[in-house]
């Protein structure tokens with residue numbers, strides 16, 4: 001099964017036609033395989049599953065307060081087996097590679113797709129070649145290597161890795177698991193995030209907040225909700241708040257200019273690597289995503305590296321959630337759009353937390369932490385003892 005790169009009619013990326021979901025299409029397999037009947041997978045590759053999908057949605061009072069909204073829910077997609085939502089696409093893409101008896105898989109990745117591809121390829125017994133930008137977070141490259149993938153850094157930014165992966169896939173017939181829109185089968189796996197949200201939330205939230213590189217996750221969520229609306233299973237569609245980094249925001253920039261076409265971003269100036277895709281060579285991917293956001297009556301927002309760092313700290317300190325900057329950026333966007341009045345005071349907001357912060361911790365905590373001999377010295381260091389939380393007995 002090979003797909004053309006772009007649609008001959010509309011010029012946009014090729015995506016699979018919507019499924020017609022029925023309740024008969026839910027299975028009792030765990031995680032996203034519950035929706036196997038609505039995804040391009042068959043039960044003969046269900047053994048590949050490591051429990052991807054089925055991630056919880058939790059309320060977040062402290063984060064809501066920080067954002068200035070009444071009701072904020074967090075979809076904990078960083079709890080996927082390899083620590084990011086990419087597993088939803090990779091599991092389906094590797095299942096396809098197994099069915100096609102592919103010799104190897106390849107992907108371009110800013111880090112999370114690398115670890116995901118490496119893990120699922122290992123489980124399937126397939127060699128994996130992973131191409132990352134030069135500035136890949138070292139922990140993310142290490143994870144891919146730990147699973148036995150061959151990791152190569154490509155000079156320059158993400159778009160160069162994208163081209164290299166495509167050329168290798170073309171030349172050797174490897175399955176390309178790059179998580180832009182290049183692999184429509186893998187991309188369809190991302191619909192599972194939308195099916196789950198619909199099942200978990202009941203009423204459609206006013207807003208779903210999604211960090212965006214090229215936008216396949218937006219495609220997945222929007223397509224799932226459309227399918228469910230068309231079959232009468234949900235009444236309303238959510239609005240999408242798409243989030244990009246200020247230093248690499250080709251889609252948000254086109255949105256702000258009221259443009260219908262996305263143009264490539266000239267120079268990446270952000271350390272929020274998970275969402276920094278300049279779309280050089282494939283701006284039509286961004287144009288398609290922009291259209292989805294607009295059709296949802298949604299908006300695009302940008303966040304600074306500094307503000308994303310604050311959101312990382314908020315989630316870690318006050319919600320107990322270790323989330324990477326590209327995903328914590330969601331909260332910054334909620335805060336600014338609430339301040340502007342785009343998000344109403346009593347609207348329901350769901351942030352998709354796409355990636356685990358453990359992979360990008362830059363400093364090891366250990367060496368700077370004080371060393372003490374015993375409890376007395378520990379008490380000296382603590383100074384004033386932390387107050388016991390109200391209602392707690394010790």
Ligand SMILES: *Cc1c(COP(=O)(O)O)cnc(C)c1O
Nearest residue numbers: 112212213214215216217354355
């Ligand atoms: C890949 C990635 C994104 C961007 O998702 P796309 O669907 O490729 O736009 C967002 N957050 C994290 C943590 C990612 O790894």
